[in-house]
Amino acid sequence: MTPESLQNLLSLALGFAAAGLFSSAYQLATSRLPSFSLLSTGPSPQAFAAVPLLMVAAPFLIMRNTILGRQQEGRRFEFVFLATLIAGFWSLMSGMVMVKSLQAASLLFA
DSSP states (O other), X not given: OOHHHHXXXXXXXXXXXXXXXXXXXXXXXXXXXXXXXXXXXXXXXXXXXXXXXXXXXXXXXXXXHHHHHHHHHOOOHHHHHHHHHHHHHHXXXXXXXXXXXXXHHHXXXX
């Protein structure tokens, strides 16, 4: 396995772990499940504050909604596959941003 492949795999895992952590922290703080409907309140401070949370927690929310939709509504395999690809790509990108930020912080404070 090449170093780039390993870094991508770790970024993917870090992205999903951070998504679950942010979602669980929100649920612990507010006793409500996070959802994309946090943005539907219109232009307000709550909606503005929800944007960073949803940017990181989105892969978890997409997968949670996809699994629930498959179980309750019997969604087709193609839809579940596409949603999994989107969540995985989103997780990879957010994990990559975190890894690059940590690398930049180590260079900055070293």
